[in-house]
Amino acid sequence: MNRRLARRRESLLARRLIAWYEANARDLPWRRKRTPYRIWLSEMMLQQTQVNTVIPYFERFVARFPSVKTLADAPLQDVLRLWEGLGYYARARNLHRAAQKVSRALGGRFPKTVEGLLALPGVGRYSAGAIASLAFGADVSALDGNVIRVLCRLFAVERDPRKPETREALRSLAESLLPQGQAGEFNEGMMELGATVCIPRAPRCDRCPLASLCQARRRGIQQRLPVKTVRKITPHYDVAAAVIRRNGLILIAQRPLEGMLGGLWEFPGGKREADESLEACLKREIREELGLAIDVSGRLTTVKHAYTHFRITLYAFECRVRSGRPQAVGVRDFKWIRLTDSDRYAFAATDRRIIEKLRESE
Numbered sequence: 001m002n003r004r005l006a007r008r009r010e011s012l013l014a015r016r017l018i019a020w021y022e023a024n025a026r027d028l029p030w031r032r033k034r035t036p037y038r039i040w041l042s043e044m045m046l047q048q049t050q051v052n053t054v055i056p057y058f059e060r061f062v063a064r065f066p067s068v069k070t071l072a073d074a075p076l077q078d079v080l081r082l083w084e085g086l087g088y089y090a091r092a093r094n095l096h097r098a099a100q101k102v103s104r105a106l107g108g109r110f111p112k113t114v115e116g117l118l119a120l121p122g123v124g125r126y127s128a129g130a131i132a133s134l135a136f137g138a139d140v141s142a143l144d145g146n147v148i149r150v151l152c153r154l155f156a157v158e159r160d161p162r163k164p165e166t167r168e169a170l171r172s173l174a175e176s177l178l179p180q181g182q183a184g185e186f187n188e189g190m191m192e193l194g195a196t197v198c199i200p201r202a203p204r205c206d207r208c209p210l211a212s213l214c215q216a217r218r219r220g221i222q223q224r225l226p227v228k229t230v231r232k233i234t235p236h237y238d239v240a241a242a243v244i245r246r247n248g249l250i251l252i253a254q255r256p257l258e259g260m261l262g263g264l265w266e267f268p269g270g271k272r273e274a275d276e277s278l279e280a281c282l283k284r285e286i287r288e289e290l291g292l293a294i295d296v297s298g299r300l301t302t303v304k305h306a307y308t309h310f311r312i313t314l315y316a317f318e319c320r321v322r323s324g325r326p327q328a329v330g331v332r333d334f335k336w337i338r339l340t341d342s343d344r345y346a347f348a349a350t351d352r353r354i355i356e357k358l359r360e361s362e
Contacts, residue, residue: 002059002267004167009167009213010123010166010176010177011179012213013154013177013210013213014177014178014179014182014186015179016209016210016213017186017189017190017209017210018179018182018185018189019209020189020193021185021189021192021193022185023094024192024196025188025192026051026192026196028042028051028055029055029058029062030042030058031316034111034135034187035135035359036091036110036131036135036136037067037177037294038062039108039130039131039134039135040098040110040131040135041058041061041062041094041095042058043127043130043131044055044091044094044095044098044122044123044127045057045058045061045086045272047091047127047310048085048086048088048130049087049088049227051195053086054086054235057082057083057086061082061084064082065079065322067108068102068103068108068110069097069099069103069108071095071096071099071103072096072099072100072102072103072104073103074096075080076096076263077263077267077345077346078095079092079095079096079342080092080093080263080264080346081345081346083095084264084346084347084348084352085349085352087349088308089261089262089263089264089348090122090262091122091266093121093262093263094121094122095121095122097121097122098120098121098122098123101120101121101328102120102147108200109118110131110135111137112132112136112138113132113138114128114129114132114138114140114214115128117131117132125143126142126143126144126343128140129141129142129143129187130142130144130187132162133183133184133187134184134187134188137181137183138183138185139178139181139183140175140178140183141171141174141175141178141181141183141187142173142174142187142191143167143170143174144191144194145194146190146193146194146195146198147174147187147190147191147194148161148167148170148196148226149194149200149226150190150193150194150198150210151170151173151174151190152216152225152226152227153198153203153214153215153216153217153222153225153226154210154213154214154215155215156215156216156219156221156225157169157170157225157226157227158221158225158227159227160226160227160228160229161226161227166229168256171182174190176336178306181362190224193208193209193210201223202223202270203222203223204339205217205222213234228305234306234309234310235309235311236310236311236313237271237272237311237312237313237314238271238272238278238281238312238313238315239269239270239271239284239312239315240269240270240272240278240282240314240315240316240317241266241267241268241269241314241315241316241317241351241354242267242268242269242280242282242285242286242296242316242317242319243267243269243300243316243317243318243319243354243358244282244286244292244294244320244321245318245319245320246320246321246336248337249336249337250267250336250337250338250339250358251268251290251326251334251335251336252265252266252267252268252334252335252337252342252345253265253266253267253268253290253328253331253332253333253334254331254332254333254334254335255265255331255332256331256332257332260283261348263332263346264346264347264348264351265335265345265346265347266347266348266351267316267351267354268285268286268289268290268331268334269281269282269285269286270285270288270289278315278316278317282294282296282319283296283319286319288325288329288330289329289331290324290326290328290329290330290331290334291324291325291326291327291329292321292322292323292324292325292326293321293322293323293324294319294320294321294322295319295320296316296318296319297319297320297321298317298318299315299316299318300316300317300354300357300358300361301313301316301353301354301357302314302316303316303350303353303354305349305350312350314350314354316354316357339355339358339359339362342355
């Protein structure tokens, strides 16, 4: 195909896609009132999270924090508490840090370029392209999982998109398709097409505005694209947690800010080591985290939970202090709280399950 025909085909693709998007776009809260703040907030929440899950969180966030300044001025614990249950908590910490940078160092204005946006905590190459094009009309691509899938099928790309060289080739391809001055509409159309029509399994080709241009469909290989590498076996860990009581109060600990679930509160404990009983694990962890010697009694509840790269079974035990006073040795902080006050603190989903069990037994 010569270059002139290729450009005509690319132009036809963009026109069809944008027309389809304008007629079929879902009614999402961040699309009703487009501001850089709301677009940035939605993109941070949508990272590795489904739209239907994000909607109620987004609506609660903009009600509680209607501007980047109100978000920047809020305590981190308030942000984490409102984020609770959405997962990937580093996003919430980065959200807060980025809001503070925009509010205090940038005069409340978001950067308009990809390079400027990449300097904000938590903003990666895809998010920067999405925000720059959607909020500021920049002619840049936005390459998320949905867009990658659409491109791999449209152009029958039979290489693994997880490999850096394939990802860069797809980025260049996406850039070549952008209609000048309409990158935002094009990017959002590609995302919408991947989310609602060109879905991972059983793509709805009969509803696709680009079906006649799709090379994978023409060859009958759309079901097996994009190419996927064989997934490794998901590891599983046993974890023990202590419910330590004293005079009607329960001891909770705050995780260090950096690392998984950073800044959240929890019932102290940790991962069982090889050839270690759950009780021995719990005694060791409480000694290492809080400097306490404890006695472990009955098991309170068992919680199974899956994270992105591993699964856990959490065993919660009733415990009491045998000796010592709590110290923040391996944790950021600790508190003795009443169970009725637990809603003031941000907990991971597994610890919320323990709280539910405690409330049932009251």
